[in-house]
Amino acid sequence: MAERTHKLPGDLKNGIAGGRLIETLHQLVGNDRPAAVVLGSGFERKTELVDEVAxxxxxxxxxxxxxxxxKDPQSLAADCAELGIPHPPFRWEAPPDPENWVVKTAGGAGGAHITRANGDKPAAGRYFQRFVIGQSISALFIGDGRSARIIGFSRQWTSPAPDAPYRYGGAVRLRRIDREDAVAIGGWLASLTRRADLVGLCSADFIRNADGYQLVEINPRPGATLDIFDCADAPLIEAHLRAARGEAYATPRFADSMASMIAYASTPVAHFPEITWPDWTADHQSPGTRLIAGDPVCTVFARGxxxxxxxxxxxxxxxxxxxxWEGDRT
Structure with a gap:
């Protein structure tokens, strides 16, 4: 839907290459004055770029x-402990029982950076978090620096790859969760919002099991589940902009469920074909592109x-x- 686009260099390992970021933004803006710049994923590991944009x-x-x-695991763990928010233990040094831990990149996104600990040695920017068995539940919320308003909850799933066992697969919007749980989570997110001065659309990832909910991480930006919560009557990007300015905003209401998932190439594709894409897809690969196994192809949506x-x-x-793109493989 963008009128103008430009692709900057970068990769999952190193994040955004920001050397030409400001120059490129000025080129995209031209003579116009933007209402605002909204940052997506990729900036959590390069916060100096956030300052430069601002x-x-x-x-x-x-x-x-x-x-x-x-996004700093030590800071988040300390805040959770002080605020009484259940949170898996973390450590910088290798644990004595690695089978019970995962390894993450501080500021990572999308799940591709997460692996099971397997005798890993500590590495710069990597930390260990105790593995928690349960369902992955995410809360999309809007902060205004003082309080948090939950837009809704979703259940997420992974799309494992050989080198990325926790790669993000998709999410489905939940119609409701237990009221007491929702109230408790709302209180936790309000406390963290005040503590960190969070503004605009954010998401919080939890693991739910018989012991309740544990907060795994906070994503301080519009995230992967935005599309399944958006609606024309109360656009979430408008709510994001208004909340960032300290203004009142409307939130959507839902009576059904919606899901989105990323379709990945399971085998190499030498020459991506021309496809007439259904209107329930987005983020399409371009014809002629060469893909390797594991590359994303498109996003798929459904209602139910x-x-x-x-x-x-x-x-x-x-x-x-x-x-x-793969034909009949049977």
């Missing part, structure tokens, strides 16, 4: 101080009466599309 343009969303506060049925529908749609 020096040149109005920034709608969290500044570098807030990002560092919630409840979370279980909707996830089955979106998975079936993704499998249907897969034949377009």
């Amino acid at each position: 020096r040149h343009f109005p920034l709608a969303g969290n500044g570098s101080d807030a990002i560092r506060r919630v 009466p409840n979370a279980g049925a909707t996830r089955r529908i979106v998975v079936a749609k993704a499998r249907q599309l897969q034949h377009c």
